[in-house]
Amino acid sequence: MRKLMKNVSHLVLPISVMVLLIIINLVKGADYFTITMINGALYGNIPNILFGASELVILSIGMTLVTAASRGQDISIGESATISSAVFVWFVLRSGEATPVTIIVGFLLSCVVGLGLGAFNGILVSIFKVQPMVASLILFTGGRSIAFMIDGKLSPILANDISNRIGTVIPGIPIQTPVILTVVFIALFAVLLKTTTLRLYVETVGINPNAARLNGINPKKVIFLTFLIMGFCSAVAGFIAVNKAGRHDSVNLLKNIMMDAILAVAIGGNSLGGGTFSITGSIIGAYTIEMLNRTLLRLEIEPAMIKVFKAIFIVILMVVASPVVRDFIKKVLDRNRTRKEE
Amino acid sequence: MASEKAIKQKARLSNSNLLFLIASVIFVLMYLFAIISYPGSFLQFQTFFDLFNLNAPLIIMTFGLCIVMIGGGIDISIGSVCGLVTMACAVYLEKRSGSIAGAILLSMGIGILFGILHGYLIAYLEIQPFIITLSGLFLAQGLLTTLHKNPLNVTMPAFVNLRDFNIVITWLGTRNRLGVFIPCQIKPGTIIVAVLLVIFASLMKWSRFGRNVYAVGGNSHSAMMLGINVKRTKFITYVISGLTAGIAGFVYIMTTGAGNIGNAAGAEMKAIASAIMGGTLLNGGVGNLLGAPIGTLTLLVINELIRAAGVQSNFQAIVSGLLLYLFIILQSIIMSLRDRKRFTVALPPWLHLSGKGQA
Numbered sequence: 001m002r003k004l005m006k007n008v009s010h011l012v013l014p015i016s017v018m019v020l021l022i023i024i025n026l027v028k029g030a031d032y033f034t035i036t037m038i039n040g041a042l043y044g045n046i047p048n049i050l051f052g053a054s055e056l057v058i059l060s061i062g063m064t065l066v067t068a069a070s071r072g073q074d075i076s077i078g079e080s081a082t083i084s085s086a087v088f089v090w091f092v093l094r095s096g097e098a099t100p101v102t103i104i105v106g107f108l109l110s111c112v113v114g115l116g117l118g119a120f121n122g123i124l125v126s127i128f129k130v131q132p133m134v135a136s137l138i139l140f141t142g143g144r145s146i147a148f149m150i151d152g153k154l155s156p157i158l159a160n161d162i163s164n165r166i167g168t169v170i171p172g173i174p175i176q177t178p179v180i181l182t183v184v185f186i187a188l189f190a191v192l193l194k195t196t197t198l199r200l201y202v203e204t205v206g207i208n209p210n211a212a213r214l215n216g217i218n219p220k221k222v223i224f225l226t227f228l229i230m231g232f233c234s235a236v237a238g239f240i241a242v243n244k245a246g247r248h249d250s251v252n253l254l255k256n257i258m259m260d261a262i263l264a265v266a267i268g269g270n271s272l273g274g275g276t277f278s279i280t281g282s283i284i285g286a287y288t289i290e291m292l293n294r295t296l297l298r299l300e301i302e303p304a305m306i307k308v309f310k311a312i313f314i315v316i317l318m319v320v321a322s323p324v325v326r327d328f329i330k331k332v333l334d335r336n337r338t339r340k341e342e
Numbered sequence: 343m344a345s346e347k348a349i350k351q352k353a354r355l356s357n358s359n360l361l362f363l364i365a366s367v368i369f370v371l372m373y374l375f376a377i378i379s380y381p382g383s384f385l386q387f388q389t390f391f392d393l394f395n396l397n398a399p400l401i402i403m404t405f406g407l408c409i410v411m412i413g414g415g416i417d418i419s420i421g422s423v424c425g426l427v428t429m430a431c432a433v434y435l436e437k438r439s440g441s442i443a444g445a446i447l448l449s450m451g452i453g454i455l456f457g458i459l460h461g462y463l464i465a466y467l468e469i470q471p472f473i474i475t476l477s478g479l480f481l482a483q484g485l486l487t488t489l490h491k492n493p494l495n496v497t498m499p500a501f502v503n504l505r506d507f508n509i510v511i512t513w514l515g516t517r518n519r520l521g522v523f524i525p526c527q528i529k530p531g532t533i534i535v536a537v538l539l540v541i542f543a544s545l546m547k548w549s550r551f552g553r554n555v556y557a558v559g560g561n562s563h564s565a566m567m568l569g570i571n572v573k574r575t576k577f578i579t580y581v582i583s584g585l586t587a588g589i590a591g592f593v594y595i596m597t598t599g600a601g602n603i604g605n606a607a608g609a610e611m612k613a614i615a616s617a618i619m620g621g622t623l624l625n626g627g628v629g630n631l632l633g634a635p636i637g638t639l640t641l642l643v644i645n646e647l648i649r650a651a652g653v654q655s656n657f658q659a660i661v662s663g664l665l666l667y668l669f670i671i672l673q674s675i676i677m678s679l680r681d682r683k684r685f686t687v688a689l690p691p692w693l694h695l696s697g698k699g700q701a
Contacts, residue, residue, distance in 0.1 A: 124667075134618050142664070145660050149660075319469070
């Protein structure tokens with residue numbers, strides 16, 4: 001039991017936040033969980049959250065790994081997603097008619113570009129020992145312009161049946177395709193972490209790179225690998241985002257998503273200073289952020305004030321989760337326990 | 343013994359000084375290159391002063407950010423706080439018909455309030471600085487849009503006078519234009535930059551607080567062992583950063599004369615980039631306040647060069663990204679070469695000690 005508690009203790013924060021948000025939503029209106037069928041697909045508050053958070057979930061998985069291994073954050077994820085999806089759109093539009101083959105080839109091509117961008121950041125961080133945030137600042141500065149040049153014009157439109165289906169629903173399947181893709185991605189990742197030594201290596205490097213090196217793990221390789229994974233994640237996120245939108249808007253696609261992704265990692269109970277990590281926490285954190293955004297909309301708060309409420313919410317959350325407050329609560333609980341025993 | 347001590351101190355501080363030296367050499371080379379390729383515009387003193395005149399807020403923000411970064415933290419809310427201050431000042435001056443002194447107090451007050459909020463949460467509750475200042479960014483942006491949505495031009499006569507006020511340097515104009523008499527003009531913002539530079543640089547260099555900040559940023563644990571109040575030091579760095587963001591906001595509205603939602607948007611990233619170019623490391627403990635304006639100016643000269651070359655605006659972002667890349671690589675190579683040299687040389691004991699202390 002205690003072991004189970006230990007395994008779950010880092011998830012207490014995100015899950016309790018989620019429960020709190022659900023309670024707020026239920027107070028606002030009891031129809032929060034209602035799900036309706038429209039054109040053979042499920043719609044409602046919960047499916048919308050799953051649908052809306054799909055890119056954020058994928059990106060926060062990659063961000064968790066990068067944070068754990070390199071003790072820093074990649075702030076260029078939105079930009080690398082934009083560039084890789086620009087390549088995807090370029091390929092699909094260039095090849096004329098969109099068939100499943102062109103879509104898949106385009107997706108693979110965008111993955112290659114994503115890996116390349118990840119490698120760019122990874123080389124800077126691992127070999128040249130630049131801090132991750134500084135290294136990704138380069139791509140952050142120039143990324144959207146590169147995407148614009150690949151596009152050649154402002155927001156080319158991706159109007160074909162297949163990408164429409166990828167972005168919304170495939171007829172006959174009641175769940176939106178992005179949700180399915182996210183689930184598949186999470187499953188793939190779970191298998192990767194369970195079957196390989198990736199988790200052990202990343203955590204070792206994150207806790208102490210020198211100790212890892214002395215134990216025969218090459219920190220450079222591990223950090224580089226996490227950045228490659230981050231590049232792949234951003235390519236997938238870009239693919240989903242561009243299919244959702246139906247057009248490639250190089251200026252606004254996934255803008256400022258790195259803030260939300262880092263926030264998701266932090267809400268998930270992970271330290272932004274590297275070390276042990278929990279992908280589950282980050283995933284729940286990402287869904288929590290989407291839920292928070294939608295809750296604020298549902299409460300009909302003035303659009304101008306939404307950011308204020310979000311900020312206050314985050315601050316309260318982080319204060320509750322902060323080590324000082326946690327220690328204080330533990331101390332109070334201990335005192336009560338000893339008093340009872342007396 | 344005394345000489346030994348002096349050498350030790352020199353060796354310990356040299357990491358900051360080396361990066362600062364690299365930054366200034368690159369800036370001088372960049373400016374010389376600019377002068378050679380565009381002598382018409384870059385040879386004029388006014389161009390140099392305009393870099394300060396138009397970008398004083400960014401330089402002022404970089405001071406605060408540098409201090410926070412040397413202390414081992416980061417503050418990404420400064421751009422939004424600066425924007426909020428401009429709008430608050432505009433509303434205060436235009437709608438409430440306040441005085442200029444009141445506006446200055448207001449801007450500094452808002453900045454310090456944000457600084458205290460961040461500093462308390464980060465230093466005393468030990469929450470990660472990125473998250474707290476990110477929520478500060480959201481808070482400032484939200485308050486900004488709540489305060490006033492549309493651009494607000496300040497038409498108060500006293501303020502307009504202040505906005506259009508220029509300090510004319512007659513002797514510089516005559517000496518450089520060879521007969522053509524157009525004196526150089528300096529905005530009050532530039533003077534504020536100079537004053538703040540002197541204050542902050544001497545604060546970091548000679549005061550007890552400044553040395554504490556370096557110690558805390560280098561290794562907060564050993565700083566605590568030495569009896570430095572780590573929490574208070576961190577707290578004060580964030581308050582200073584908030585204060586500079588507030589001052590930057592007032593300087594911003596003093597140059598543009600209008601409150602706007604887009605004011606100083608994205609300035610935090612520019613400030614981080616210029617702090618890094620100026621030789622401050624994100625890890626903390628390394629940096630030189632004099633590097634802050636140098637870094638900002640390097641970034642600005644790059645932008646001006648690209649603009650002068652008439653490159654398409656899309657290339658501008660790419661080229662500045664590339665130059666940032668070159669700069670970062672160069673810094674990293676120089677640092678690693680230096681480390682290696684220290685490693686191979688047979689060290690006398692005192693140098694060995696200082697090398698260890700640097701870590």
